Amino acid sequence: xxxxxxxxxxxxxxxxxxxxxxxxxxxxxxxxxxxxxxxxxxxxxxxxxxxxxxxxxxxxxxxxxxxxxxxxxxxxxxxxxxxxxxxxxxxxxxxxxxxxxxxxxxxxxxxxxxxxxxxxxxxxxxxxxxxxxxxxxxxxxxxxxxxxxxxxxxxxxxxxxxxxxxxxxxxxxxxxxxxxxxxxxxxxxxxxxxxxxxxxxxxxxxxxxxxxxxxxxxxxxxxxxxxxxxxxxxxxxxxxxxxxxxxxxxxxxxxxxxxxxxxxxxxxxxxxxxxxxxxxxxxxxxxxxxxxxxxxxxxxxxxxxxxxxxxxxxxxxxxxxxxxxxxxxxxxxxxxxxxxxxxxxxxxxxxxxxxxxxxxxxxxxxxxxxxxxxxxxxxxxxxxxxxxxxxxxxxxxxxxxxxxxxxxxxxxxxxxxxxxxxxxxxxxxxxxxxxxxxxxxxxxxxxxxxxxxxxxxxxxxxxxxxxxxxxxxxxxxxxxxxxxxxxxxxxxxxxxxxxxxxxxxxxxxxxxxxxxxxxxxxxxxxxxxxxxxxxxxxxxxxxxxxxxxxxxxxxxxxxxxxxxxxxxxxxxxxxxxxxxxxxxxxxxxxxxxxxxxxxxxxxxxxxxxxxxxxxxxxxxxxxxxxxxxxxxxxxxxxxxxxxxxxxxxxxxxxxxxxxxxxxxxxxxxxxxxxxxxxxxxxxxxxxxxxxxxxxxxxxxxxxxxxxxxxxxxxxxxxxx
Numbered sequence: 001x002x003x004x005x006x007x008x009x010x011x012x013x014x015x016x017x018x019x020x021x022x023x024x025x026x027x028x029x030x031x032x033x034x035x036x037x038x039x040x041x042x043x044x045x046x047x048x049x050x051x052x053x054x055x056x057x058x059x060x061x062x063x064x065x066x067x068x069x070x071x072x073x074x075x076x077x078x079x080x081x082x083x084x085x086x087x088x089x090x091x092x093x094x095x096x097x098x099x100x101x102x103x104x105x106x107x108x109x110x111x112x113x114x115x116x117x118x119x120x121x122x123x124x125x126x127x128x129x130x131x132x133x134x135x136x137x138x139x140x141x142x143x144x145x146x147x148x149x150x151x152x153x154x155x156x157x158x159x160x161x162x163x164x165x166x167x168x169x170x171x172x173x174x175x176x177x178x179x180x181x182x183x184x185x186x187x188x189x190x191x192x193x194x195x196x197x198x199x200x201x202x203x204x205x206x207x208x209x210x211x212x213x214x215x216x217x218x219x220x221x222x223x224x225x226x227x228x229x230x231x232x233x234x235x236x237x238x239x240x241x242x243x244x245x246x247x248x249x250x251x252x253x254x255x256x257x258x259x260x261x262x263x264x265x266x267x268x269x270x271x272x273x274x275x276x277x278x279x280x281x282x283x284x285x286x287x288x289x290x291x292x293x294x295x296x297x298x299x300x301x302x303x304x305x306x307x308x309x310x311x312x313x314x315x316x317x318x319x320x321x322x323x324x325x326x327x328x329x330x331x332x333x334x335x336x337x338x339x340x341x342x343x344x345x346x347x348x349x350x351x352x353x354x355x356x357x358x359x360x361x362x363x364x365x366x367x368x369x370x371x372x373x374x375x376x377x378x379x380x381x382x383x384x385x386x387x388x389x390x391x392x393x394x395x396x397x398x399x400x401x402x403x404x405x406x407x408x409x410x411x412x413x414x415x416x417x418x419x420x421x422x423x424x425x426x427x428x429x430x431x432x433x434x435x436x437x438x439x440x441x442x443x444x445x446x447x448x449x450x451x452x453x454x455x456x457x458x459x460x461x462x463x464x465x466x467x468x469x470x471x472x473x474x475x476x477x478x479x480x481x482x483x484x485x486x487x488x489x490x491x492x493x494x495x496x497x498x499x500x501x502x503x504x505x506x507x508x509x510x511x512x513x514x515x516x517x518x519x520x521x522x523x524x525x526x527x528x529x530x531x532x533x534x535x536x537x538x539x540x541x542x543x544x545x546x547x548x549x550x551x552x553x554x555x556x557x558x559x560x561x562x563x564x565x566x567x568x569x570x571x572x573x574x575x576x577x578x579x580x581x582x583x584x585x586x587x588x589x590x591x592x593x594x595x596x597x598x599x600x601x602x603x604x605x606x607x608x609x610x611x612x613x614x615x616x617x618x619x620x621x622x623x624x625x626x627x628x629x630x631x632x633x634x635x636x637x638x639x640x641x642x643x644x645x646x647x648x649x650x651x652x653x654x655x656x657x658x659x660x661x662x663x664x665x666x667x668x669x670x671x672x673x674x675x676x677x678x679x680x681x682x683x684x685x686x687x688x689x690x691x692x693x694x695x696x697x698x699x700x701x702x703x704x705x706x707x708x709x710x711x712x713x714x715x716x717x718x719x720x
Contacts, residue, residue, distance in 0.1 A: 063122045066160040067131040067151060071117035079103060087154055087161040094164070106169050106179040110338055110352075111140040111310050120148075127155035140310035141181075141336060142352040147171055170340075172349045177340040179351070183312060186332030188280065189359030191292055191322055193368040194600055199292050200323065200406070203281035206259040206274050207411065208252050208266070210236070213245025215271030224269055225251055228262050235416070248273055253411050279410045280316075286403040288371050290431035291364065291395075291537060291598060293321020294406040296413070310334065316412060320429070322362055322536045322598065323406075329602060332359030358605045364536070365394035365600045373709035374399035377702055383669075383689040384432040384577040385706055390585035390675055390684040392614040393594025395534070396710070398578070400436075402428040434532075434539035437574040438688055441661030441695070442499045443671045444523075444569030446587065446630050449496050451522040452507040453626045456514060460493035460629040466502035472509055473561055479505060482660070496633035497641040499658060501568055508567025512560045519566055520546035525621040526583050527593050528575055533617060536598035542579055545572035570662060581686035584673045587634070588655070588681035591620040591627055631655060635678045638700075643672065646700035652711060653678035656703065658695035667691040670698035676707050683710045 066085065073081040079100040083091065086099075107115070120132040130152055137145040149171050152163040166173045173179055191200040208229060215221050218237075226233045229252035236251055243249045259266065259274055266272050280295055296319035298306045303313050310333065311317070318327035335356030340348040374385045374397040387397040402424075408417060421429060430436060452458040468486035471478045481487065481501040495503030511518045523529065529544030543549075545566065547558035565571030578596060586593045595615045602610045620627065634655035638647035642658040656674020663669055670692040675684040685703050692698040 060155065061159060063124050063129045063131065063153060063160050064119065066153060066162070067119050067122065067133065070151070070162055071119060071133060074103070075115050075117055082162075085162050086164045087156055090162070090164045099164075102166055102169050102173075106173065107137070108307060109179045109181045110137055110142065110145065111181070111307070112137045113140055113308050114138040124153075129153040129155075129160065139352075140308060141334065142338060142354050145338075145352055170351070172340050172351055174340070174348075176343055177348050180339055180341045181312070182337040182339060184335040184337075184356045185315075186334045186356040187278075187358040189326075189330040189332065189361040189605075191326075191330070192361060192363045193288075193366050193371070194363060195367065196363070197368045199284060199288060199364070199368070200280060200282055202278055203283075204256055205253045205277045205279045205281065205410075206256055207250055207277050208254060208259070209248045209250045209273050209275070210240055210271050211246065211248055211273050212240045212243050212271065215240075217270070221269050221271055224265060225272065228258065228266070229254060235414075238416070239414075248275070250411060253277060253279060277411070280406075281410070282406045284368070285407065286405050287368070287375060288366060288398075289321075289403050289406050290400045290433065291321050291366065291371075291398055292406060293318060293323035293325075293537075294404075294409040295319060295323060296409055316409070319409075320538065321431070322364065324538075325536045326360075326362050326599075326602075329360045329362060332605075333357040360605065361603045363600045363603065364598055365389075366397055366598070367713065369713055370710060371397040371399070373397070373713075374706060375401075375403075377705045377709065381689045381692065382426065382432075383687070383692070384436055385702065386433050386577045386581035386686045387706060387710065388581050388585045388596060388684045390588040390681045393582070393585070393596050394600070394614070395596055395598045396683065397706075398431075398433040398537075398598075400430070400432040402426045404428045431537055431539075432577065432688075434534060434537050434576055434578045436576060436688075437540050437542060438577070438669050438671075438690075439571075439573055439661040439663065440569040440575045440580055441659035441669070441671055442501075442569055443580055443657045443659035443673045443686075443695075444573065444575075445496055445499065445504055445567075446634070446657060447523050447526050447528075447583075448504050448507050448511075448519065448567045449492060449630060449633070450526070450620070450622045450626055451511055451519050452492065453629065454622055455518045455522065456507075456510055458492055458507070458510075460491060460633075462492045463489050464492070464495065464500075464503045464506050465489055466500050468502075470502045470505045472505065473564065477561060479564070493629055493633045494636075496630070496657075497636040499637075499642050504567045505564050508564040509560060511567070512563035516547055516558055516563055519563060520544050522621055523566075523573075525618070527586070527618070528573075528579055528583070532578055532582050532596050534578065534596040534598060535612065539578060540576055542576055543572060543574040569659065577686045577688050580671070580673050581684055584656075584675055584686060585681075585684035586620050587627060587630055588675035588684050590624070591622060592616045593618040593620060631678075634674070638674075642696045643674075643700040646672075646696060647704055650704060650708075652676050652707070654704075654707065655681075656700070658700055660693070660695045663691065665691055667693050670695040672696075672699035672703040674703055674707075676711075682714075683707060 070082055070085050083096050083099050116136040118134045120134055122131045130150055132150055135147045139145055153160045154163050166175050188202055192198055222233045222236045231252050240249050295316040298313055298317055307313055318324040335354045337350055338352040339350050342348050378385050378399045378401050382401055385399040389396055466481055466487040468481050468484045469478055487498055487500045490500055523544045529542050531539050531541055550556050550558050562571055566573055582596055595617045597612055599612050634657055637643050637656050638654045647654055654674055654676045655678040656672055659671030661669045670689045672695050673686045675681040685706050687699040687703045689698050
């Protein structure tokens with residue numbers, strides 16, 4: 001059928017179709033139909049059309065996330081992550097190491113310990129953005145430094161990247177500027193003895209050096225400078241051999257008067273130069289050197305830790321003794337200005353400033369005069385003398401030999417001199433009083449007697465028979481007494497006075513048979529085998545062996561012979577002179593074991609004082625009755641015991657104990673420990689002389705001299 005449509009009909013149909021498109025699904029009207037063999041045909045229903053979806057744009061990553069990630073990486077020191085977030089142009093222009101050093105060097109100069117960053121706000125438009133953030137640098141020297149800054153960002157390669165410049169490290173830091181710390185060193189605090197006499201003080205000195213390029217007659221200059229400074233010609237020639245012509249090569253630091261007295265000669269020598277210095281001075285030379293300590297360079301491996309504490313890294317710092325222990329007090333706090341510098345080293349801006357704080361001064365418990373006496377009495381005998389106040393634990397003197405002169409270190413010791421010191425077989429840097437480890441021998445016997453009475457219930461009148469030899473461990477382990485003829489029948493108390501080895505073999509075996517741990521436990525309770533806790537100096541632990549130690553360290557069982565050897569202060573037992581002096585002080589004062597103290601008080605520059613009161617750390621594991629027996633036995637030693645010859649005619653009462661400790665070498669160590677006056681102790685002394693022989697002959701006389709020196713200094717001055 002030929003169907004023809006008028007324009008009006010077609011227009012109606014189009015309008016109807018549009019209306020149909022607006023009808024909800026399921027309500028479509030039939031606009032017109034036509035007959036067919038299959039039924040009515042909808043002639044004008046609109047065709048089904050699937051529209052092509054428009055592309056969904058991928059959202060840009062948050063600018064905030066990029067900025068936060070960058071700032072977080074900075075706080076963690078993750079410079080690789082930060083660098084990866086820079087624009088391609090920045091990464092092409094700035095190598096990673098240059099980028100990293102910009103942050104690291106700036107923070108090092110500012111003594112930064114930590115960085116905290118906070119995003120404040122973000123503005124973005126099209127392909128650029130700007131983020132405001134705040135950085136807080138926690139510094140050791142200046143305290144917290146706060147900087148408000150702005151970070152520009154770009155949209156690049158489907159991500160936000162940082163448009164980096166040096167101002168992102170610090171707003172004041174331009175591309176041609178560097179951050180620098182203009183240092184203002186603090187005055188180091190002094191170290192005094194108890195009466196206020198200087199041991200280590202800041203003083204003026206003169207550095208005598210050579211400028212190689214100006215020397216015209218090397219032989220004459222070397223010879224003259226050697227004569228003035230005492231530095232050998234070989235050392236001088238070695239110092240200038242590899243120096244540049246314009247360098248100032250330090251030869252020696254001398255007192256100002258040496259420079260003044262040789263002024264005309266020094267002026268006449270081409271190549272000689274002098275510079276005034278403020279240096280650490282040890283006017284007493286080797287006196288109390290192991291107590292005062294010395295200064296040294298910061299070890300390279302510890303440089304990062306020291307910088308966090310506010311040091312640049314090129315300072316001389318306390319490395320031993322009170323100089324080392326009190327470094328944080330003595331050094332004070334350096335000041336300085338944090339500035340930006342131009343390439344011509346001109347100051348562009350000041351970022352922060354803080355004045356230096358002078359260091360505190362430390363007063364020691366020692367008496368300078370008594371310390372000098374101790375050094376002189378010990379002389380050049382390898383060993384140590386310790387002098388304590390038994391009623392406070394204060395150190396009155398501690399002498400050690402060999403010694404060293406801390407003045408070698410005041411401007412930094414050269415490699416050759418340091419090598420000579422540390423390779424010296426006599427080990428002059430070892431503070432033998434607190435670090436020297438020795439078997440105590442018979443000076444340990446008071447502890448064995450204490451253990452026997454307290455743990456086994458032995459009586460001071462318990463008797464033993466000494467024939468000069470002892471075979472209770474079997475005929476293959478026969479042991480001898482120091483008195484070859486034997487002591488005969490002798491009591492426990494008299495055995496201590498006469499230092500009878502057989503008596504203590506018997507007690508040691510009895511303790512072993514009861515419980516092998518008894519004697520080691522009592523020894524540790526008396527302060528052996530662990531540090532005393534002394535303030536100011538380093539100390540060794542010592543060693544009290546027992547079953548567990550021997551099995552762990554030597555893979556061996558503990559035998560009865562180990563307890564017998566321990567009972568006479570031998571075997572694996574090791575003690576320091578300080579530990580033995582402290583033990584004797586505790587016996588003297590009735591059983592109070594003090595913490596030995598070398599630091600008396602700390603005085604700040606404001607005048608505020610912090611004192612160090614005596615501190616009791618333990619009590620001896622002995623009843624008053626047991627201590628009375630020990631004291632009575634020790635009081636008899638200088639009267640009728642092993643030290644009677646050494647103390648014959650002494651003008652005060654003494655209690656003490658001799659010791660002769662075997663070392664495996666030809667001569668044993670000589671010991672004497674004691675206190676005086678016996679009835680009201682004021683001073684306790686320990687003396688050891690290495691490989692010297694018998695304690696009664698070598699150490700006891702030195703102890704007597706030390707006690708006499710002490711009482712001589714306590715005498716009131718003569719009337720005017």
